Amino acid sequence: FEQAAPWLVRARAHELDPVSGRAGYIAAALALRDLLAGRRPHRVPAGFDGVEVRIEQRPLWVVTARLEGRSSSVTGLLVIDSGASHTVVGQEVAAVARVGEHAAASMMGVAGMAAAMPALVDRLVLGDLTIEDVPVVIDRGRQRLLGPGVLGCIGVALLREFQMTLDLRKEVLRLDPRGTAGAKSRVDVPFELVNNQLFVRAALGKCRVR
Numbered sequence: 001f002e003q004a005a006p007w008l009v010r011a012r013a014h015e016l017d018p019v020s021g022r023a024g025y026i027a028a029a030l031a032l033r034d035l036l037a038g039r040r041p042h043r044v045p046a047g048f049d050g051v052e053v054r055i056e057q058r059p060l061w062v063v064t065a066r067l068e069g070r071s072s073s074v075t076g077l078l079v080i081d082s083g084a085s086h087t088v089v090g091q092e093v094a095a096v097a098r099v100g101e102h103a104a105a106s107m108m109g110v111a112g113m114a115a116a117m118p119a120l121v122d123r124l125v126l127g128d129l130t131i132e133d134v135p136v137v138i139d140r141g142r143q144r145l146l147g148p149g150v151l152g153c154i155g156v157a158l159l160r161e162f163q164m165t166l167d168l169r170k171e172v173l174r175l176d177p178r179g180t181a182g183a184k185s186r187v188d189v190p191f192e193l194v195n196n197q198l199f200v201r202a203a204l205g206k207c208r209v210r
Contacts, residue, residue: 028118032135035098035120042161043132050176053127055080061166062150063173067134068123069096074151080166080173081153082198087124087136089152094138097121124158129175134158156197 032041055063062077067089074096078087089097097119117138124134135157162175192199 028116028137031118032120035118036133036135039133041120041133041135042158044161045130048129048177050174050180051127051129053129053173053175055166055171055173057171058147058150061168063126063154065151065154066123066125067093067096067121067151068125069098070122072096076151077149078151079153080159081155082159084153084155085157085197086155087134087153087158088139088155089121089136090150091138093121093136093151094119097136097138099138126173126175131158156193160193 053063055061058077060079060081062079064075065078066073066075072095074092076092078089094117098121099117099119119136119138121134121136122132124131136152139152161178163178163180165172165174165176167174189200
């Protein structure tokens with residue numbers, strides 16, 4: 001963030017249309033830079049060697065999580081969403097998260113353009129793992145779409161910090177340090193990461209798709 005900040009400040013002065021969402025992403029990045037104050041996001045404890053977290057289907061795959069602020073916390077369900085760029089939470093988390101000054105922006109989400117608020121959660125607890133300084137986007141519309149009891153979703157920006165194994169048969173999400181050797185029976189499928197979204201190449205009959 002510190003290296004990109006001068007470019008972002010210059011780019012903000014030349015934004016074309018705030019409603020399009022282009023203004024929103026730059027404003028969000030600058031707000032997050034200020035909230036982090038030089039710290040690295042998504043920090044895990046020294047010596048972290050992996051953790052398994054129980055998941056359940058409701059009907060989307062969810063994990064129980066606790067989001068902690070300086071003086072309060074909230075516990076609920078988060079959807080494991082490899083199609084989401086960011087970790088997105090509902091209004092319930094606003095009381096826990098630190099919100100950047102003048103950080104409101106229009107951003108593209110699951111329901112189209114929406115008013116969103118970039119923020120920072122001090123700690124995200126998944127089972128025995130505590131992740132510190134977790135950037136989130138507060139979006140009231142996302143929470144309504146996902147249903148009662150669901151605080152939001154975990155996006156690729158967080159998941160990419162780990163080697164993730166989602167074992168649906170055992171109903172377990174395993175997070176290991178990046179570079180950890182995988183299971184011997186695994187099948188490697190190349191993917192492309194575009195704007196923090198995962199794409200794989202596949203074939204349907206004679207038609208190749210991505």
